[in-house]
Amino acid sequence: MKEKKYKWHKLADNISEINFSSNKMAKVQVAGKPICIALQNETLLACTSKCPHAGGILADGFVDASGNIVCPLHRYKFNLHNGRNSSGEGYFLKTFPVEIRKEGIFVGFEENNLFNW
Ligand code: FES
Numbered sequence: 001m002k003e004k005k006y007k008w009h010k011l012a013d014n015i016s017e018i019n020f021s022s023n024k025m026a027k028v029q030v031a032g033k034p035i036c037i038a039l040q041n042e043t044l045l046a047c048t049s050k051c052p053h054a055g056g057i058l059a060d061g062f063v064d065a066s067g068n069i070v071c072p073l074h075r076y077k078f079n080l081h082n083g084r085n086s087s088g089e090g091y092f093l094k095t096f097p098v099e100i101r102k103e104g105i106f107v108g109f110e111e112n113n114l115f116n117w
Helices: none
Strands: 006-012 025-030 033-041 043-050 068-070 078-080 098-101 106-110
Touching: 043 098, 078 098
Parallel strands: none
Antiparallel strands: 006 106, 025 033, 033 043, 068 078, 098 106
8 A cells, every 4th residue: 555645734832722622622723724633532633624424513523432533413423543434324534643743733634635625
């Protein structure tokens, strides 16, 4: 498989700059794109802002005990690590790698990504 190349964009200097709601999720802009950031067991995970099913705002959902993000609209579930539609409806959620570095928190967008969100 071809190795993915990422372009990294700075999201914040540190975690306290991210405005998480009580559900530990936040809707943020990275390089002009709205994405959803979730804080799960001290790990930051990122995915598209909108649900691939019918556009539900994922940051308004929640993360369940198994670590799946649950869409607020129809409750489809997605694995935040690999985008798999763990409730089985056959959709795929675009996820993004997040790195916490000395210089801040960075989100990686694939280069030459034809995927639009
Ligand atoms: S819009 Fe997300 S499950 Fe339907």
